[in-house]
Amino acid sequence: MQKPSLPKGTRDFGPVQMARRNYILETIKDTFKLFGYNQIETPAMENLRTLTGKYGDEGDQLLFKILNSGDFLKDVTMNDLSTGYQNTLKKVSEKGLRYDLTVPFARYVVMNRNELTFPFKRFQIQPVWRADRPQKGRYREFYQCDADVVGTDSLVCEAEIILMIRRVFEKLNLTDYSIKLNNRKILTGIAESIGEAGNEGPLCVAIDKLDKIGWEKVQEELIGRGFGLSSIEKLSPLVNLKADQDEKLAFLKNFLGSSETGLQGVKELEDAFTILESMGEDLSHVELDIMLARGLSYYTGAIFEVKVNHVSIGSVSGGGRYDNLTGGFGLPGVSGVGFSFGVDRLYDVLEELELFPAESLKSTQILLTHFDDKGFRYALGLLSKLRAVGIQAEIYPDLTKVKKQLEYATKKGIPFVGICGDQEIENSVIALKNLESGVQESFSLDELIIKLK
RNA sequence: GUGAUUGUAGCUCAGCUGGUUAGAGCGCUGGUUUGUGGAUCCAGAGGUCGCCGGUUCGAACCCGGUCUUUCACCCCA
Numbered sequence: 001m002q003k004p005s006l007p008k009g010t011r012d013f014g015p016v017q018m019a020r021r022n023y024i025l026e027t028i029k030d031t032f033k034l035f036g037y038n039q040i041e042t043p044a045m046e047n048l049r050t051l052t053g054k055y056g057d058e059g060d061q062l063l064f065k066i067l068n069s070g071d072f073l074k075d076v077t078m079n080d081l082s083t084g085y086q087n088t089l090k091k092v093s094e095k096g097l098r099y100d101l102t103v104p105f106a107r108y109v110v111m112n113r114n115e116l117t118f119p120f121k122r123f124q125i126q127p128v129w130r131a132d133r134p135q136k137g138r139y140r141e142f143y144q145c146d147a148d149v150v151g152t153d154s155l156v157c158e159a160e161i162i163l164m165i166r167r168v169f170e171k172l173n174l175t176d177y178s179i180k181l182n183n184r185k186i187l188t189g190i191a192e193s194i195g196e197a198g199n200e201g202p203l204c205v206a207i208d209k210l211d212k213i214g215w216e217k218v219q220e221e222l223i224g225r226g227f228g229l230s231s232i233e234k235l236s237p238l239v240n241l242k243a244d245q246d247e248k249l250a251f252l253k254n255f256l257g258s259s260e261t262g263l264q265g266v267k268e269l270e271d272a273f274t275i276l277e278s279m280g281e282d283l284s285h286v287e288l289d290i291m292l293a294r295g296l297s298y299y300t301g302a303i304f305e306v307k308v309n310h311v312s313i314g315s316v317s318g319g320g321r322y323d324n325l326t327g328g329f330g331l332p333g334v335s336g337v338g339f340s341f342g343v344d345r346l347y348d349v350l351e352e353l354e355l356f357p358a359e360s361l362k363s364t365q366i367l368l369t370h371f372d373d374k375g376f377r378y379a380l381g382l383l384s385k386l387r388a389v390g391i392q393a394e395i396y397p398d399l400t401k402v403k404k405q406l407e408y409a410t411k412k413g414i415p416f417v418g419i420c421g422d423q424e425i426e427n428s429v430i431a432l433k434n435l436e437s438g439v440q441e442s443f444s445l446d447e448l449i450i451k452l453k
Numbered sequence: 454g455u456g457a458u459u460g461u462a463g464c465u466c467a468g469c470u471g472g473u474u475a476g477a478g479c480g481c482u483g484g485u486u487u488g489u490g491g492a493u494c495c496a497g498a499g500g501u502c503g504c505c506g507g508u509u510c511g512a513a514c515c516c517g518g519u520c521u522u523u524c525a526c527c528c529c530a
């Protein structure tokens with residue numbers, strides 16, 4: 001006998017958690033569908049070749065690899081073992097668990113390019129796995145809810161992403177949040193303007209920490225990454241910029257004056273804003289954050305990140321535009337933009353803010369209880385009739401004391417019990433007891449149905 | 454991957470510098486109540502002290518390893 005346990009960073013979801021998770025997932029699904037996205041699914045495992053090299057060295061480390069079946073050591077030589085794990089790995093593992101939904105999607109697009117109608121809008125809600133070290137809001141198995149559109153450069157997509165995020169948050173009763181927006185081209189432009197052209201990669205990594213560690217530490221990090229003092233000085237006015245949206249844009253245009261790429265980025269932002277305006281929408285919750293830099297290396301245009309304010313959880317949603325999603329699979333020139341909701345984190349946020357509606361937990365409406373075999377059979381007949389009209393009903397399946405049956409209903413959160421005893425059978429009624437108030441009244445079946453519907 | 458941290462009943466936790474049969478509250482089961490749950494009172498069940506090994510006359514307690522939890526880096530949802 002061994003005590004059962006779960007692998008590190010994984011969780012079970014009980015009935016209560018599932019009800020709540022479904023509440024979030026349904027809201028997201030609903031929104032994706034409303035905007036014309038179609039659902040797809042891809043396998044949990046992919047060929048390792050598909051996955052490696054797409055997430056950088058760090059990412060490769062975090063991939064879960066699947067051991068080949070059978071004698072997985074049969075091709076391994078002593079030489080392989082002595083020359084580092086890489087050579088051995090290739091021979092013992094050909095598959096891995098997916099690390100995100102974007103790369104499998106890219107693979108899917110390439111494999112189905114001739115069948116798909118572009119622009120192709122898909123959404124995908126599936127678990128992904130990362131061999132990360134778990135922390136709060138950070139698991140080794142978690143769900144992503146991705147929506148991407150590929151095959152168009154239109155900034156309507158960016159605008160619609162903002163609208164989808166706003167709809168989901170509104171439906172979940174989340175009001176205090178910000179959609180931070182930036183453009184990778186602006187970051188490239190900034191690098192150019194401060195005399196560090198081509199170094200936007202390291203620049204982004206450092207700048208991204210601004211919120212967390214502050215400008216002083218970011219400067220130290222930049223120096224550590226080989227940035228010149230004069231470059232950092234040029235960056236300073238941007239970092240300390242306090243201004244509203246329009247002022248920020250104006251400031252940027254001036255700052256980026258010499259960088260064509262940078263100005264293009266600004267224009268893309270403005271165009272997206274204009275599109276929102278044409279749709280009769282405003283910019284509420286949208287915040288231009290010049291210092292926003294997302295880690296993923298494949299973003300080339302807009303980048304988003306959504307943070308719920310005043311909670312202990314990090315970002316709950318993010319995404320951006322990539323020019324060359326499928327290039328790695330031999331199909332260049334497919335541009336797309338997408339974003340993802342982190343359900344697990346949204347769950348934690350809603351829990352922290354106590355925003356789960358009580359209705360999301362309701363399942364069974366009525367439990368039929370009985371005293372003896374006669375009442376049990378009477379209840380069985382009623383049960384089918386209740387279900388036939390769509391009332392979620394169940395019967396206590398064993399002949400036992402009413403006390404036990406009522407306790408069952410209470411614990412399961414069933415609001416009503418229908419008591420079926422001799423008196424009820426005689427009068428062709430059901431004694432309906434409201435478990436919360438304790439009030440009990442007898443009704444005919446028809447009255448009962450009206451009452452519960 | 455680096456450095457910390459946690460693990461005792463279903464849950465939350467006590468348990469003295471190593472010393473006999475490891476405790477509490479809540480929960481659970483049964484009774485108090487032969488057609489009615491939540492309350493009271495009574496009784497009861499439930500623990501290889503995460504796991505493996507070591508030190509010791511003796512280990513929940515000390516040591517090593519391992520798994521797990523949480524946290525800071527790294528990175529990220």
